[in-house]
Amino acid sequence: MKKTSPSSADLSxxxxxxxxxxxxxxxxxxxxxxxSEADLSEQFNVSRPTVREALKRLAAQSLIRTQRGATGGAFVNHISFQDAYPQQITTSTLLLSMNEVSFETACEARFTLERACAPLSAQRRTADQLATMRAEIFRQSQPGLSDEAWCASDISFHRALVDGAANPILSYQLAGAIEAIEPLMNMITFTARSRAEIISLHTQIADGLEDQTAEAVDKALVKLERYTKKLAADVLSRRKPTEN
Known part of the structure; x- marks a missing residue:
C-alpha cells in the first residue's frame, strides 16, 4: 500500500x-x-511557509505574539483568563451546534454551574458588579428593547453574577456556559417568556447579592431555572405536529 506524505496543514x-x-x-x-522561522524550518525539516502557518495557529490561540524590527520575532505570550474567554465561548458554541444537546441538558448545566458561584458572589461581589446588574435590570425594563438587546443584557447580568465570585477559573469555565448557552435558551423561549417575571427574579438575585444572602440568590436561580425549563417545554410542545 502506497504511503501518502503528510500535508502542510498536518505538519503545521x-x-x-x-x-x-x-x-x-x-x-x-x-x-x-x-x-527564527529558518531555525524552526530546519529543526522540523519543513518549509518556512509551513512554519509560518504553525505560528499563525499559535497566535490565533494567543499563545504567542509577533513583533517586527531588529529585535522582533515570535515570543511566548502572557495569556490571561480574559484573553481565553473567546476561545471557550467559541468551543462551547460549536459543541452545542454540532451535537444533539437537549434544552433540558443545557439548562441544567448552565444553572448548576451558576448556582455554584452564588455563595462566593454573595460574599465577594463588588459595588461595580452590583451596579452592572442593577443597570441591566433597568435596561431590561425598557419597553422598546429588542430581543437581541434583551439577550445581550441577560448575558451581561449573569456574567456580573459569575464574575462576582472573584474566581478567574470559575469565570473562564462559565464563559461558555453563559455566553454560549444563554443565546440558545433565549432563542427558544423569547416568544413565550414574560420579561416582567424574569426581571422580578433578576431583582431577587441582585437583592440577595446586595444583602450578601447566598440562600436568596440560590432560591431565585432555582426559580429561574424552573421557569426557563417550563417555557421551553411549552414552546417545544406547540411545535410538535398535531397527531391525527
Missing part, C-alpha cells in the same frame, strides 16, 4: 502542538523568544 498542526506542549510544560517561558 503538528509543529504548533509541539510548541504549545513546550509552553504548557514550562520549557518555553513567558516573553521568551522562539527560534
Amino acid at each position: 498542526a503538528k509543529i504548533a502542538k509541539n510548541i504549545r506542549d513546550a509552553i504548557v510544560a514550562g520549557e518555553l517561558i513567558v516573553d521568551e523568544r522562539l527560534p
